[in-house]
Amino acid sequence: xxxxxxxxxxxxxxxxxxxxxxxxxxxxxxxxxxxxxxxxxxxxxxxxxxxxxxxxxxxxxxxxxxxxxxxxxxxxxxxxxxxxxxxxxxxxxxxxxxxxxxxxxxxxxxxxxxxxxxxxxxxxxxxxxxxxxxxxxxxxxxxxxxxxxxxxxxxxxxxxxxxxxxxxxxxxxxxxxxxxxxxxxxxxxxxxxxxxxxxxxxxxxxxxxxxxxxxxxxxxxxxxxxxxxxxxxxxxxxxxxxxxxxxxxxxxxxxxxxxxxxxxxxxxxxxxxxxxxxxxxxxxxxxxxxxxxxxxxxxxxxxxxxxxxxxxxxxxxxxxxxxxxxxxxxxxxxxxxxxxxxxxxxxxxxxxxxxxxxxxxxxxxxxxxxxxxxxxxxxxxxxxxxxxxxxxxxxxxxxxxxxxxxxxxxxxxxxxxxxxxxxxxxxxxxxxxxxxxxxxxx
Numbered sequence: 001x002x003x004x005x006x007x008x009x010x011x012x013x014x015x016x017x018x019x020x021x022x023x024x025x026x027x028x029x030x031x032x033x034x035x036x037x038x039x040x041x042x043x044x045x046x047x048x049x050x051x052x053x054x055x056x057x058x059x060x061x062x063x064x065x066x067x068x069x070x071x072x073x074x075x076x077x078x079x080x081x082x083x084x085x086x087x088x089x090x091x092x093x094x095x096x097x098x099x100x101x102x103x104x105x106x107x108x109x110x111x112x113x114x115x116x117x118x119x120x121x122x123x124x125x126x127x128x129x130x131x132x133x134x135x136x137x138x139x140x141x142x143x144x145x146x147x148x149x150x151x152x153x154x155x156x157x158x159x160x161x162x163x164x165x166x167x168x169x170x171x172x173x174x175x176x177x178x179x180x181x182x183x184x185x186x187x188x189x190x191x192x193x194x195x196x197x198x199x200x201x202x203x204x205x206x207x208x209x210x211x212x213x214x215x216x217x218x219x220x221x222x223x224x225x226x227x228x229x230x231x232x233x234x235x236x237x238x239x240x241x242x243x244x245x246x247x248x249x250x251x252x253x254x255x256x257x258x259x260x261x262x263x264x265x266x267x268x269x270x271x272x273x274x275x276x277x278x279x280x281x282x283x284x285x286x287x288x289x290x291x292x293x294x295x296x297x298x299x300x301x302x303x304x305x306x307x308x309x310x311x312x313x314x315x316x317x318x319x320x321x322x323x324x325x326x327x328x329x330x331x332x333x334x335x336x337x338x339x340x341x342x343x344x345x346x347x348x349x350x351x352x353x354x355x356x357x358x359x360x361x362x363x364x365x366x367x368x369x370x371x372x373x374x375x376x377x378x379x380x381x382x383x384x385x386x387x388x389x390x391x392x393x394x395x396x397x398x399x400x401x402x403x404x405x406x407x408x409x410x411x412x413x414x415x416x417x418x419x420x421x422x423x424x425x426x427x428x429x430x431x432x433x434x435x436x437x438x439x440x441x442x
Contacts, residue, residue: 042341046074047090048101049083050328054295055361062353063345070341087111091333098336099345102150102329104140106407112143116334118346119148125343126351133350137367140326140401150331153349154364157285157322157395158402159214159312161198165383166305167279171195177280177313186280187254196256196278198249201264202421205414210284211312212417213323213402216242218316225400228409230441234434235427243417243426245315250421260418276301282312286327288391289362291384292375308383309391324398327364362388365395412436 051059053076060072075097077083083101090096091114102111118141122129129151137152163176168186171193177183187197201207216224220238227234249255256278262268264283273281274297281287288309290297297303314320330349332342348354350368359366360375373392379385404410416429 041069041071042338043071043073044099044338044341044345045097046072046099046345047083047087047097048074048076049078049080050076050101051358051361051363052078052295055358055363058357059349059354062357063348066348066353067344070344072345094335096333096335098333098338098342100331100333102331104152104326104329105403105405106410108141108149108329109143109405110407111331112145112147112149114331114334115147115149116332116336116339117147117149118151118332121332121339121343122151122346125340126347129347129351132368132370134367134369137326140403141329150329151346151350152326152367153328153330153355154326154358155324155367155395156327156364156402157324157391157398158210160283160285160287160309160322160391160394161312162273162281162283162287162290163308163310164273164276164279164302164305165308167195167276167302171279173279176308176310178310179313180315183254183313184252187252190279191253196272198254198256198280198282199262199268199272199278200249200255200259200282201262201268202255202259202418203261203263203267205411205418207264207282208414208417209404209410210323210402211282212242212246212413213400213404214312214321215245215315217321217323217399218242218314218318219245221318221321222400227437228404228406230437234413234437235430239430240426241316243420243430246417247420247426248315260421270300274300274302276305284327285309285322285324285391285395286362286364288387291387292362292378292380294361306381306383308387310387311394322394322398323400323402324365324395325402326367365392406440408440409433409437 056074056076063070063072087096087100091111096114102108133152137155138148141150141152142148168176172189173186175182177186183198190197213224216238219241220236223232223236223238226232227236227239250259256262256272268281269283272278291307291309311320311322330346332339332346336342349358355366355368355371356374358364359371359373362373366372373388379388404413412433416433420426420429
């Protein structure tokens with residue numbers, strides 16, 4: 001019986017592996033692989049969920065020119081969950097790519113055992129990286145065992161909002177909301193004219209937590225990091241007040257009806273903001289990219305509108321601020337047979353043209369202290385120019401990290417936020433977050 005059971009388990013595992021290995025052709029995902037490596041070239045595989053197809057085309061063209069001896073073969077899906085499912089199966093079976101993308105926080109610990117220590121590889125193959133790359137960002141790539149599992153590439157901030165200035169003018173909203181009262185007034189006008197006010201994908205616990213990390217700074221600057229490190233309780237007044245403000249956004253109909261059932265992508269972005277049903281979309285600083293001509297908005301109803309970005313308006317007693325974090329990390333498989341060739345691509349993305357090309361699309365802010373946005377010719381109006389300068393400034397002034405490092409704690413806080421928005425007692429919900437934290441620390 002035991003042998004039969006083991007055989008069944010192995011067979012099931014192989015089926016799952018085959019499903020995820022084939023998901024590059026699934027509807028809703030995108031895959032792209034270059035042709036077989038030309039004779040004399042070193043083939044390097046790269047799996048990721050970003051950059052976009054259009055961004056990568058320019059990044060790879062520049063890489064091919066500077067490194068003609070290396071052939072990067074990439075696979076991408078825009079759906080991060082699908083990407084992580086495929087990566088998990090491949091790594092577990094020893095069939096993972098040479099290079100793969102990660103985000104900071106829980107994934108750094110989860111995949112650390114599969115990664116070549118990046119600092120050691122970079123010291124050998126990427127001259128000058130320690131002087132050029134912001135070391136605060138490097139720290140976000142170090143796992144709980146003290147290993148630098150990858151190299152940071154771009155950073156982003158929360159909690160910002162896109163605003164459609166053209167649509168605001170049509171509705172009669174005269175200024176970008178800067179206070180809670182401004183939000184109330186703007187929401188009232190939106191509803192009177194048949195528009196959704198502020199669209200927010202509250203179904204995504206990751207986005208709920210991002211919002212909490214930023215909003216809590218208005219009630220107790222940096223207190224959330226004290227709670228994460230066990231210095232104060234999650235039931236502290238700071239977080240009670242934060243949850244009250246969060247709940248008020250739902251009670252006062254600032255967020256759209258049914259926000260708890262709406263995802264950030266594609267629902268809030270595509271079905272509301274891009275469809276011109278709402279003039280405001282809560283999101284991260286990476287979306288400042290659409291204030292300039294961008295393939296993402298081509299064919300949408302906002303394609304020709306004047307769009308800008310600002311921080312979510314002040315709700316609490318302290319000014320609204322950004323929290324930031326590394327958005328994308330490049331890791332190299334410790335079992336790769338082409339680590340030196342893979343390191344050339346990492347170098348391209350943090351020290352070379354790849355970094356410059358990507359930040360010029362405004363996908364994120366640079367980790368390289370020597371680089372800045374240079375695509376000024378793409379800016380077509382003052383709103384775009386001011387928004388780009390504003391976002392970069394606010395990210396540089398950020399008060400702390402947007403990420404919670406423990407996955408269980410992040411899940412507990414995200415669920416608590418959703419339950420509070422649905423009517424659960426705030427003290428009870430926060431007590432459950434504290435209980436989850438206590439279990440983690442045992």
